[in-house]
Amino acid sequence: MTVGSFIIKNALRNKRRATLSVLSVAVSLFLLVTLLVALRELTLPPEDAGAALRVVVRNRVSLANPLPARQRPIIEKIPGVEAVSPFTWFGGNFKNEESMTFAQFAMDPKLLRTLFGEAKMPEKQYEDFLKDQRSAIIGKLSADKYKLKVGDKISLTSTIYPATLEFRIAGIYSGTIDDRNLLFHHKYFDEATGDLGQVGTWWVKVRSAEDMPRVITAINAAFANSSSEVRAETERAFQLSFISMLGNIKLLVGSISTVVVFTLILVTASTMSMAIRERFRELAVLKALGFRRRELFAFILAESFGLALLGALIGVGGAYALYTYGNISHMTGGIFITFEVTPKIIGFATLVAASLGIVASIAPSISVARTSVVDGLKTLD
Amino acid sequence: MLSQVMVEANIVTIRKLSKVYQQGDINVTALNQISLDIRAGEFLTLMGPSGSGKSTLLHIIAGIDRPTGGECHVQGVDVTRLNESELADWRNQNVGFVFQTFNLIPVLTAYENVELPLLLTRLNRQQRRHQVNTALELVGLGDRSHHLPRQLSGGQEQRVAIARALVTSPSLVVADEPTGNLDSQSAHDVLGILQTLSQTADKTVIMVTHDPKAAAFGSRTIHLEKGELTN
Numbered sequence: 001m002t003v004g005s006f007i008i009k010n011a012l013r014n015k016r017r018a019t020l021s022v023l024s025v026a027v028s029l030f031l032l033v034t035l036l037v038a039l040r041e042l043t044l045p046p047e048d049a050g051a052a053l054r055v056v057v058r059n060r061v062s063l064a065n066p067l068p069a070r071q072r073p074i075i076e077k078i079p080g081v082e083a084v085s086p087f088t089w090f091g092g093n094f095k096n097e098e099s100m101t102f103a104q105f106a107m108d109p110k111l112l113r114t115l116f117g118e119a120k121m122p123e124k125q126y127e128d129f130l131k132d133q134r135s136a137i138i139g140k141l142s143a144d145k146y147k148l149k150v151g152d153k154i155s156l157t158s159t160i161y162p163a164t165l166e167f168r169i170a171g172i173y174s175g176t177i178d179d180r181n182l183l184f185h186h187k188y189f190d191e192a193t194g195d196l197g198q199v200g201t202w203w204v205k206v207r208s209a210e211d212m213p214r215v216i217t218a219i220n221a222a223f224a225n226s227s228s229e230v231r232a233e234t235e236r237a238f239q240l241s242f243i244s245m246l247g248n249i250k251l252l253v254g255s256i257s258t259v260v261v262f263t264l265i266l267v268t269a270s271t272m273s274m275a276i277r278e279r280f281r282e283l284a285v286l287k288a289l290g291f292r293r294r295e296l297f298a299f300i301l302a303e304s305f306g307l308a309l310l311g312a313l314i315g316v317g318g319a320y321a322l323y324t325y326g327n328i329s330h331m332t333g334g335i336f337i338t339f340e341v342t343p344k345i346i347g348f349a350t351l352v353a354a355s356l357g358i359v360a361s362i363a364p365s366i367s368v369a370r371t372s373v374v375d376g377l378k379t380l381d
Numbered sequence: 382m383l384s385q386v387m388v389e390a391n392i393v394t395i396r397k398l399s400k401v402y403q404q405g406d407i408n409v410t411a412l413n414q415i416s417l418d419i420r421a422g423e424f425l426t427l428m429g430p431s432g433s434g435k436s437t438l439l440h441i442i443a444g445i446d447r448p449t450g451g452e453c454h455v456q457g458v459d460v461t462r463l464n465e466s467e468l469a470d471w472r473n474q475n476v477g478f479v480f481q482t483f484n485l486i487p488v489l490t491a492y493e494n495v496e497l498p499l500l501l502t503r504l505n506r507q508q509r510r511h512q513v514n515t516a517l518e519l520v521g522l523g524d525r526s527h528h529l530p531r532q533l534s535g536g537q538e539q540r541v542a543i544a545r546a547l548v549t550s551p552s553l554v555v556a557d558e559p560t561g562n563l564d565s566q567s568a569h570d571v572l573g574i575l576q577t578l579s580q581t582a583d584k585t586v587i588m589v590t591h592d593p594k595a596a597a598f599g600s601r602t603i604h605l606e607k608g609e610l611t612n
């Protein structure tokens with residue numbers, strides 16, 4: 001027998017309790033990792049290759065207010081601007097599905113390659129899209145989810161405009177951070193809505209990164225004191241502001257995580273205290289045999305630490321395996337495209353487990369230290 | 382010179398030893414100025430009514446309790462002056478414990494229970510195995526080394542406990558009512574072993590007992606009453 005095998009035998013003496021405490025740590029850490037990853041994914045701005053050179057222009061009042069189409073030539077003339085495309089959210093329902101399906105945007109198809117160079121699709125499909133004003137292209141994720149092929153016809157009823165549009169799928173693209181959206185001709189949108197002369201937002205391609213700040217300032221200035229003042233910002237900033245519109249998710253997830261960790265500490269600490277209390281007499285016997293306090297502390301710490309880390313291995317490892325090798329888009333019904341368990345999150349969860357092991361061993365260690373051999377021997381089994 | 386020899390021959394020398402518990406305003410005197418010498422190789426039995434201070438005396442001699450006054454020298458060391466950690470080492474090397482309720486670790490086999498105190502020594506695995514097997518054979522349980530405590534009878538459990546007490550080769554073995562939970566046959570076996578230890582293995586054995594028949598196995602009996610010796 002070694003000290004190590006003695007500790008293991010002690011930890012496993014009540015197999016059901018050991019299993020339950022390992023599982024409670026595992027489940028809680030699984031939950032914690034899931035929350036942290038979800039939080040990170042939700043607040044992660046898109047890092048598309050092209051995003052660094054894109055500026056989004058929206059109505060200064062709110063995203064729901066449209067912009068006049070006549071702004072386009074003015075923006076186009078600003079030095080450093082390479083291309084400007086309208087980008088209007090159609091808000092269509094697909095097949096009467098109530099839940100979130102995919103977003104549809106009306107835009108200028110000619111500028112697709114310039115603005116969204118990362119969206120890859122066969123040239124033939126793109127040409128077909130350009131030619132047919134009633135066609136649309138759709139991201140591969142949505143195409144796969146709804147089993148759509150090139151040539152299929154789909155119909156979308158807007159929840160914003162009194163319009164139902166018929167589309168023929170001309171192409172399927174992939175390679176963007178989120179291959180879900182449906183893109184179609186803004187002209188088709190204008191016709192169907194009675195030529196309102198309005199767009200949702202402008203998406204601007206800037207020539208170089210150095211031009212970005214100047215272009216943003218120039219766009220904002222161009223419409224200052226007009227009837228439609230705008231807010232121009234980088235795509236990253238735009239996405240972030242969009243997320244803050246989702247509500248205070250960060251705070252919510254943060255509070256839930258804190259509660260999870262706190263509950264976990266209480267559960268583990270009380271389990272550990274119980275496990276040690278049951279063995280008070282034995283610990284007194286060990287003291288009589290010559291084991292010192294610090295050796296008993298080490299036993300308790302090792303046991304508590306071991307159980308917590310085993311739980312972490314199962315919980316964090318399980319989360320990692322599930323989210324890395326599982327199909328997250330499928331599991332979440334398309335809400336999450338990526339669900340990356342980063343080394344930082346793994347590190348944090350493991351750190352939580354390690355601290356848990358230490359914290360849980362404090363109370364039992366103190367009571368063992370306080371109890372003399374004689375008093376310990378008097379405790380009943 | 383003569384007194385020096387006397388001291389050398391005494392393994393335990395106790396002078397004016399007292400233990401007073403304070404419970405609020407009331408003082409409970411467990412031991413009242415006791416003086417006692419125990420010679421090396423003696424099998425001393427301690428008798429007396431319940432609450433007379435027998436366990437307290439035994440615990441102080443064995444270094445798991447501290448007196449409130451007086452001196453207690455064991456092999457020339459004043460155990461009352463050792464600090465916690467020195468005392469732990471001292472117990473490991475010099476004292477073997479046998480308890481009324483055996484106090485084996487339930488998840489460890491007989492072998493592992495006996496090996497436990499050796500984990501604190503520098504002995505390697507092979508040396509430990511030799512010591513453990515020797516101790517188990519001495520108590521007649523060489524063939525039970527892989528049994529768990531619950532697979533043993535009470536008498537066998539107590540013999541394992543004696544093996545655990547002997548495995549570090551201490552010069553002093555203390556036993557607090559070791560036969561209190563045993564049937565008469567098992568008690569007889571256990572007492573026989575303790576007697577052999579003092580007679581042939583040169584151990585000093587101090588045993589607390591209620592039972593005059595058990596005390597008869599010892600070489601000397603002292604009586605305690607209300608914390609005082611009455612011989």
Ligand SMILES: Nc1ncnc2c1ncn2[C@@H]1O[C@H](COP(=O)(O)OP(=O)(O)O)[C@@H](O)[C@H]1O
Binds near residue numbers: 403410432433434
């Ligand atoms: N922790 C304690 N607090 C107060 N009194 C105690 C304590 N432990 C023992 N005593 C008292 O000390 C006396 C001697 O106890 P003990 O040595 O256990 O007696 P014995 O072993 O002879 O039955 C008893 O009166 C007992 O009540």
Ligand SMILES: [Mg+2]
Binds near residue numbers: 435436437
């Ligand atoms: Mg007693």
